[in-house]
């Protein structure tokens with residue numbers, strides 16, 4: 627079997643309201659769709675959700691990466707040899723995780739379709755449904771607290787609260803949200819690198835009384851010694867997010883004892899193979915993982931959901947981004963209802979992209 631064509635296009639997705647984290651505000655996701663066709667007529671889909679703030683790649687770069695560098699390299703390759711193709715991609719592009727993961731996602735979608743298996747089964751199979759949290763973006767404490775009740779009514783049992791802008795105000799934010807939750811859901815915090823090391827220790831210690839389940843990425847990414855310092859001084863579990871892009875990053879964090887938990891994102895890992903390697907390393911070290919997302923449509927989110935459903939070590943999911951979007955360009959795929967995400971029993975990702983929503987670029 628051979629790859630006959632690779633197409634890529636723009637998928638711009640407007641958010642219902644601006645999404646603010648300590649690193650900045652986003653009001654539109656500028657994503658990329660990749661479509662791979664085999665000589666036997668199978669079609670696989672992938673999505674990149676580049677986020678310059680976090681991953682350093684961006685829409686035009688992902689599109690050019692796919693069309694100018696990966697397409698000529700991969701035409702004629704056997705699409706079933708995903709490991710081989712992944713290694714080839716690594717040789718021609720340094721970084722640009724979005725381009726690589728979108729291609730890998732499409733290849734796995736093809737594999738599932740060719741062999742008639744949902745991907746989470748293909749990858750081992752653990753459970754076809756799981757809970758996902760929902761994220762409350764940074765705002766004034768009372769506004770953040772006002773978001774709680776509607777989410778609890780929808781059925782969410784874990785809320786992720788963005789902090790990391792100003793530690794004193796952050797404590798007020800968490801107090802307000804915790805007050806509104808009143809013990810009815812878990813509270814996860816994400817500082818997105820916003821605190822200094824000692825500030826993080828004092829702030830997290832102060833927040834312990836709000837029954838915080840975990841704190842993500844408290845300080846600037848890559849400061850592994852700082853993370854270990856914090857982890858040794860607080861009771862709340864520390865989760866590495868932006869510090870862990872690759873399996874190698876995960877190994878460093880594990881060796882340093884810098885985190886209790888790791889947040890895997892396909893868009894950081896630059897591949898599903900790499901994402902699964904991170905989970906394997908973490909599982910071996912006794913560290914549970916969460917799978918999170920960027921501002922993704924249900925295409926990439928469904929790929930992430932298959933990953934969650936394939937592993938017993940992925941005990942948490944933060945796959946809320948499709949809920950932020952004004953439109954849904956996907957038919958089928960993972961469904962989130964009442965905070966519970968369920969995967970379809972269809973082959974591959976189990977979805978169709980509405981092609982009219984994608985602005986495909988010229989192949990020549």
Ligand SMILES: [Mg+2]
Nearest residue numbers: 816842843867
């Ligand atoms: Mg995070």
